[in-house]
Amino acid sequence: MIRRSRVGSRPADRPSLPTVIGLPDVQRARHVITPHVRRTPLLSAGHLGECVGARAWLKAENLQRTGSFKVRGAVNAVAQLDEEARRAGVVTFSAGNAAQAIAYAGRAAGVSVVVAMPETAPRTKIEAARGYGAEVRLVAAAELVATAQRLVGEGRYMLHPFDDWDVIAGHGTLGLELLEDVPDADLVVVPVGGGGLISGVALAVKAVRPATRVVGVQPEGAQAVRRALDAGHPVRIDPPKTVADGLTAPFCGDRNFEVIRRDVDDVVAVPDDVVVEGLRYLVTRARLVAEPAGAAAVGALLGGAVRPAPGERVIAIVSGGNVDADRLASMLA
Numbered sequence: 001m002i003r004r005s006r007v008g009s010r011p012a013d014r015p016s017l018p019t020v021i022g023l024p025d026v027q028r029a030r031h032v033i034t035p036h037v038r039r040t041p042l043l044s045a046g047h048l049g050e051c052v053g054a055r056a057w058l059k060a061e062n063l064q065r066t067g068s069f070k071v072r073g074a075v076n077a078v079a080q081l082d083e084e085a086r087r088a089g090v091v092t093f094s095a096g097n098a099a100q101a102i103a104y105a106g107r108a109a110g111v112s113v114v115v116a117m118p119e120t121a122p123r124t125k126i127e128a129a130r131g132y133g134a135e136v137r138l139v140a141a142a143e144l145v146a147t148a149q150r151l152v153g154e155g156r157y158m159l160h161p162f163d164d165w166d167v168i169a170g171h172g173t174l175g176l177e178l179l180e181d182v183p184d185a186d187l188v189v190v191p192v193g194g195g196g197l198i199s200g201v202a203l204a205v206k207a208v209r210p211a212t213r214v215v216g217v218q219p220e221g222a223q224a225v226r227r228a229l230d231a232g233h234p235v236r237i238d239p240p241k242t243v244a245d246g247l248t249a250p251f252c253g254d255r256n257f258e259v260i261r262r263d264v265d266d267v268v269a270v271p272d273d274v275v276v277e278g279l280r281y282l283v284t285r286a287r288l289v290a291e292p293a294g295a296a297a298v299g300a301l302l303g304g305a306v307r308p309a310p311g312e313r314v315i316a317i318v319s320g321g322n323v324d325a326d327r328l329a330s331m332l333a
Contacts, residue, residue, distance in 0.1 A: 019258050021165045023207035026172035026200070029076040033170055036075045036108055040064050042181040042315070047285055052301050054187075054308040058282075059178060062290045062321025066132070068246070069174055069197055069319050070101035070161070076170030077159055078105040085157035086111050093117070093144040095245050096125025097293075097320050098161035103132035114156060116147040122245065124324050141239060141248075162196030163253025171200025178315055179208050186312040189297040191319045192216035192267060194249030195225050195256030201317070202263035216260075216267035217300040219244050219275060225260060226267045228252035243272045243331065246293030246320055270296065274303040276331055282318060283332060291323035292331070 040060050049056035061069040078090070089112035092102050099115040106113035113134040117126060118141040129136050139147045152158045160167070174197070178188060188205060190198040202214040218226055222240035234257050240248040252260070260267070275292050278299025282288045297316040300306040308314045 017254055017258050019262065021169050021203070023204065025165070025169040026176060026204045029166070029169040030173045030176060032079045033072055033075040033173060036105070037065055037071050038063065039177060042178070043286070045286060045316070048281070048298065048301065048316070049314070052308055052314065053310045054312045054314045056301070057182060057315045058286060058288070058298070059174070059315055059317045060288060061174065062288060062294050062318050066097070066100040066104050066128070067320055067322040068097040068101065068294070069171060069317070070097045071104055072173050073164070073167030073170035073196060073200065074098065074101035074105040075108065077164055077166040078102065078109050078111055080166045081109075081111065081157065089113065089156050090159040091115070091148050091151040091156040092159045092161050093148040094161050095248050096121045096129070097246050097322060099129040099134060099136070100125060100132055100322070102159060102161070103129045103134035107133040114151055116144045118144060122322070122324050122327065125322055128322065160253065162194040162249065163255050165255055167196055168200045168203065168255060168259065171197050172204035174317070175201040175204030176208070179205060179212070182313055182315060183209070184313060185209070185212050185315055187213045187215065187306075187308050187314045189301060189306050189314065189316045190214065190216050191244075191247060191293055191296040191317060192218045192225050193222070193247040193293070195252045195260055197317070197319060198225070198264055199256040199259035203259050206263040213265045214263065215265055215306050217296040217306065218267060218269050219247055219296065220269045220271050222248050223269050224249050225252045225256075226269050228257050229261060229267060233257070242275070244275050244292040244296060246291055246322075247296065268300060268305045270300050270303060270305045274299040274305065277302055280332055283328070288318060289321050289323070289328070290318050291320050294318045294320040
């Protein structure tokens with residue numbers, strides 16, 4: 001368990017944070033979250049492998065509870081709250097998937113949740129967060145963090161959707177599953193927003209099999225992590241612009257950045273048409289309903305932004321499937 005503060009992440013100009021979690025924290029997180037999450041299937045993707053000259057699999061986190069990987073970190077983090085934070089309730093901010101996941105985790109633990117969501121968030125994500133019991137505050141995208149911080153001032157506890165050690169440890173359980181299913185995996189390709197998923201996956205994968213490469217994929221219009229790596233520290237991007245609303249974090253988390261720069265081999269940026277290509281492939285060839293964010297890794301492989309060596313064992317994470325049916329149809333038309 002990581003000791004928590006009552007406020008959110010540190011300013012970017014403060015000294016670097018040491019990485020204070022490791023494989024034992026991920027293994028403990030697995031015991032905590034197992035009653036509440038699914039072990040999602042790892043699907044053989046023979047045609048994808050033929051396209052990229054490798055052996056390929058898809059990790060179907062779109063079939064996860066609440067429709068995305070986010071529930072892993074949310075359940076673990078809420079479980080670590082002390083009694084004061086539980087009584088106060090939590091607040092977070094999210095474009096949609098973390099909102100649903102934290103609401104789900106809060107309901108399971110008897111903790112009230114308020115979430116700031118952008119007014120432009122997909123209606124299905126807003127209604128799902130409410131359905132899991134969250135109070136949703138719809139605000140302009142630029143006001144998400146400020147709205148959440150105001151609620152901290154009113155007494156709630158800030159549960160950051162990605163820049164949190166317990167969230168990262170929870171997401172690391174996905175990395176453990178990958179290497180249990182493909183112990184000799186050569187390459188794991190991960191969609192990236194603020195860095196929560198890739199930092200957890202990379203931490204776990206590198207601890208178990210250091211030779212496995214971990215590569216992240218971001219949309220060109222939302223390069224929070226890529227720009228942080230280029231700058232040597234997290235920087236804010238305003239406003240992110242991409243069809244992949246699940247990858248529109250305006251900054252890379254400080255804690256995520258510390259893990260990413262140590263354990264991630266590369267982060268590449270791709271145009272939205274590559275993301276849509278991955279989405280089309282998942283729906284038409286793999287028969288998986290994914291949201292654009294969930295298709296970024298597949299799109300990067302198909303488009304050549306990420307190139308496995310011939311015959312390598314490659315896993316692409318399909319990170320989420322929360323998409324409006326009308327929007328999905330319009331993108332695939």
